[in-house]
Amino acid sequence: MTLYNNTRLLQALKRQPVDVPPVWLMRQAGRYLPEYRSLRTKAGDFLTLCQTPQLATEVTLQPLRRFDLDAAILFSDILTIPHAMGLGLSFQEGEGPQFERHIETMRDVKALPILEVEEDLNYVLDAVYMIQEELRGSVPLIGFAGSPWTVACYMIEGGSHKNFINARKMAYQAPEVLTALLEKLTIATIAYLKGQILAGVNVVMLFDTWGGLLTPEYYQSFSLVYMQKIIARLKADASTANTPIILFSKGAAVNLEAMADSGVDALGVDWSIDLSSARKRVGAKVCLQGNLDPALLFSTPEKIRVAVKSLLNEWGAHPGLIVNLGHGIEQHTPLENVQALIAAVHEGRG
Amino acid sequence: MTLYNNTRLLQALKRQPVDVPPVWLMRQAGRYLPEYRSLRTKAGDFLTLCQTPQLATEVTLQPLRRFDLDAAILFSDILTIPHAMGLGLSFQEGEGPQFERHIETMRDVKALPILEVEEDLNYVLDAVYMIQEELRGSVPLIGFAGSPWTVACYMIEGGSHKNFINARKMAYQAPEVLTALLEKLTIATIAYLKGQILAGVNVVMLFDTWGGLLTPEYYQSFSLVYMQKIIARLKADASTANTPIILFSKGAAVNLEAMADSGVDALGVDWSIDLSSARKRVGAKVCLQGNLDPALLFSTPEKIRVAVKSLLNEWGAHPGLIVNLGHGIEQHTPLENVQALIAAVHEGRG
Numbered sequence: 151m152t153l154y155n156n157t158r159l160l161q162a163l164k165r166q167p168v169d170v171p172p173v174w175l176m177r178q179a180g181r182y183l184p185e186y187r188s189l190r191t192k193a194g195d196f197l198t199l200c201q202t203p204q205l206a207t208e209v210t211l212q213p214l215r216r217f218d219l220d221a222a223i224l225f226s227d228i229l230t231i232p233h234a235m236g237l238g239l240s241f242q243e244g245e246g247p248q249f250e251r252h253i254e255t256m257r258d259v260k261a262l263p264i265l266e267v268e269e270d271l272n273y274v275l276d277a278v279y280m281i282q283e284e285l286r287g288s289v290p291l292i293g294f295a296g297s298p299w300t301v302a303c304y305m306i307e308g309g310s311h312k313n314f315i316n317a318r319k320m321a322y323q324a325p326e327v328l329t330a331l332l333e334k335l336t337i338a339t340i341a342y343l344k345g346q347i348l349a350g351v352n353v354v355m356l357f358d359t360w361g362g363l364l365t366p367e368y369y370q371s372f373s374l375v376y377m378q379k380i381i382a383r384l385k386a387d388a389s390t391a392n393t394p395i396i397l398f399s400k401g402a403a404v405n406l407e408a409m410a411d412s413g414v415d416a417l418g419v420d421w422s423i424d425l426s427s428a429r430k431r432v433g434a435k436v437c438l439q440g441n442l443d444p445a446l447l448f449s450t451p452e453k454i455r456v457a458v459k460s461l462l463n464e465w466g467a468h469p470g471l472i473v474n475l476g477h478g479i480e481q482h483t484p485l486e487n488v489q490a491l492i493a494a495v496h497e498g499r500g
Numbered sequence: 501m502t503l504y505n506n507t508r509l510l511q512a513l514k515r516q517p518v519d520v521p522p523v524w525l526m527r528q529a530g531r532y533l534p535e536y537r538s539l540r541t542k543a544g545d546f547l548t549l550c551q552t553p554q555l556a557t558e559v560t561l562q563p564l565r566r567f568d569l570d571a572a573i574l575f576s577d578i579l580t581i582p583h584a585m586g587l588g589l590s591f592q593e594g595e596g597p598q599f600e601r602h603i604e605t606m607r608d609v610k611a612l613p614i615l616e617v618e619e620d621l622n623y624v625l626d627a628v629y630m631i632q633e634e635l636r637g638s639v640p641l642i643g644f645a646g647s648p649w650t651v652a653c654y655m656i657e658g659g660s661h662k663n664f665i666n667a668r669k670m671a672y673q674a675p676e677v678l679t680a681l682l683e684k685l686t687i688a689t690i691a692y693l694k695g696q697i698l699a700g701v702n703v704v705m706l707f708d709t710w711g712g713l714l715t716p717e718y719y720q721s722f723s724l725v726y727m728q729k730i731i732a733r734l735k736a737d738a739s740t741a742n743t744p745i746i747l748f749s750k751g752a753a754v755n756l757e758a759m760a761d762s763g764v765d766a767l768g769v770d771w772s773i774d775l776s777s778a779r780k781r782v783g784a785k786v787c788l789q790g791n792l793d794p795a796l797l798f799s800t801p802e803k804i805r806v807a808v809k810s811l812l813n814e815w816g817a818h819p820g821l822i823v824n825l826g827h828g829i830e831q832h833t834p835l836e837n838v839q840a841l842i843a844a845v846h847e848g849r850g
Contacts, residue, residue, distance in 0.1 A: 312662070315794075315795060315830055318793070318795035319795050319798040321795065322793075322795055322796055322798055322799035322803065323798050323799055362751075362772060365771045365772070365774075365793050366772070366773065366774055366777075367774075368793075401712075401751060401772070402772070403753075403754055404753055404754075404772055404773045404777075421715045422712060422715070422716070422751070422752070422754055423716065423754045424715075424716055424717075427716075427754075443668065443672075443715050443718075444665075445665060445668035445669050445671065445672055446672050448669040448672055448673050449672035449673055453672065480665055
């Protein structure tokens with residue numbers, strides 16, 4: 151096993167003491183970086199970056215060359231699974247994802263092929279190998295997948311939508327179709343995350359971006375239960391049991407207690423709730439990750455430093471804190487402010 | 501003062517016993533009704549409907565002819581104030597609102613004229629008079645305004661946006677500009693709601709659709725504090741003090757306790773939280789309004805009936821419940837399902 155130079159993230163995930171809290175940023179490899187924009191222009195489009203292991207590796211490493219981040223996160227997309235299932239994914243500039251075909255009926259669900267990760271998503275596994283070779287144990291690498299509910303939202307809608315009304319309608323109109331889809335995605339996601347772990351990622355994260363669109367009852371029955379199955383299967387398999395899992399349901403802070411009982415190691419938290427209030431609710435059961443407002447990064451280094459100190463001081467000496475944003479970093483974020491955020495976290499409390 | 505035939509809403513707002521809970525639906529006058537779509541086609545566009553009192557009256561009354569609703573709500577838009585301030589509002593079909601000019605600097609804020617409700621928004625007041633004449637005391641009429649923060653979001657962004665990043669950035673980058681804008685909107689909103697009350701509305705509602713985009717600290721300092729000022733001023737003025745006020749901050753359930761302390765009569769609640777959990781948190785301080793998922797209305801009359809019974813039974817015999825959706829009714833909602841929802845509420849518990 152690789153010995154890591156920087157073990158802050160892995161220690162925090164075990165709720166062990168660390169010198170200073172680890173920090174990384176959702177979408178840290180992305181459009182706010184000029185070197186990313188330049189590579190994307192050369193590559194032509196977003197999917198080519200994801201599907202070409204050399205390019206995905208380069209993009210994954212870009213933010214680590216600039217910033218003292220405590221983790222790398224695989225450059226990929228939560229829609230690789232439905233793309234591999236043949237729905238025909240594309241990304242229009244500034245428009246978000248678009249599928250050629252969408253899911254409407256039980257027939258559509260049954261027609262989805264069983265995912266063969268080693269074949270269908272070999273480009274992701276290859277990227278993981280290449281990234282780990284480049285990282286040489288400097289920082290751990292986070293792999294990820296979308297939650298079954300969140301991925302289903304896009305598959306049913308055929309792309310992005312303001313409030314995914316067609317996916318939500320299906321929960322009421324044809325719950326048996328939605329359930330069949332979620333079960334198929336759950337099996338695929340288990341295989342996909344296991345593949346990523348065997349290829350070398352050190353941590354996995356489940357992005358449940360649209361969990362907050364559901365009532366508490368439906369959050370339980372259409373989102374959380376499938377994430378629990380994924381977590382349970384990974385924890386029961388000796389080859390994946392030791393890899394920490396982070397779960398992030400955006401806009402679903404009302405369900406924090408239920409998430410904390412899911413068997414997960416850490417919960418991502420958005421900025422709609424104070425991190426210290428969240429900790430009071432879930433106790434020491436899980437590590438917490440978050441939760442600065444991405445809009446804060448448009449202020450000044452000094453204001454960012456004040457906000458970070460305030461977060462760290464309110465959190466106190468408890469173990470199990472990973473500093474991050476409450477959602478992905480915004481496109482036009484000034485680079486010096488990212489620098490200021492990371493430096494302030496690494497200064498620690500005070 | 502008019503004697504109302506149907507006093508359920510007003511009684512519930514005072515937390516007095518009612519035979520069965522009142523029910524009305526956000527956007528009940530709107531695109532799911534064929535008679536609305538037909539009138540809109542004739543009128544040409546949405547703004548013409550809002551600005552022509554005869555048409556706004558007709559649209560307001562349309563759902564009451566079909567359904568046994570316990571309230572009418574003025575047909576208008578939360579962006580009438582910035583439109584009256586000269587920002588040049590238009591609605592593109594399927595695109596949402598668009599302003600010709602947006603707010604960026606202190607100079608832009610200072611250039612905004614002081615609103616003269618009687619002149620600039622006389623079409624709204626005329627509609628209120630006309631609607632009340634038609635209603636003849638059958639049901640109470642709800643007036644409304646956007647919260648200063650929510651209206652500011654559109655004014656800064658220049659229209660609708662996925663997450664209003666420019667408004668959120670301004671909170672961090674130029675809080676003095678945002679504050680000046682919010683203060684100006686607060687004064688305008690007080691005058692606007694007072695105008696509506698003097699013209700005859702029986703209840704007013706503040707729509708804080710984007711309050712949930714803020715951290716708890718910023719929700720307090722950039723949204724709630726201005727709504728508190730509006731509430732305090734209306735409650736301190738003898739001519740408006742007796743008109744109940746409903747406050748609805750979407751996606752901000754984490755702040756329910758603070759909202760309940762704002763001096764308001766009722767809180768709107770979205771479907772991200774159980775209504776009975778919300779009641780446990782705010783106690784008997786306020787009436788609660790909500791919170792069925794608009795997607796439920798795409799299921800069947802029988803399933804809707806089960807969901808309504810479950811809401812009513814969980815709520816129990818407590819006073820102060822107004823049944824509504826947790827957000828506006830969706831465009832393609834089947835009419836027979838709206839009928840089923842209202843009938844189920846009026847059957848009461850059991």
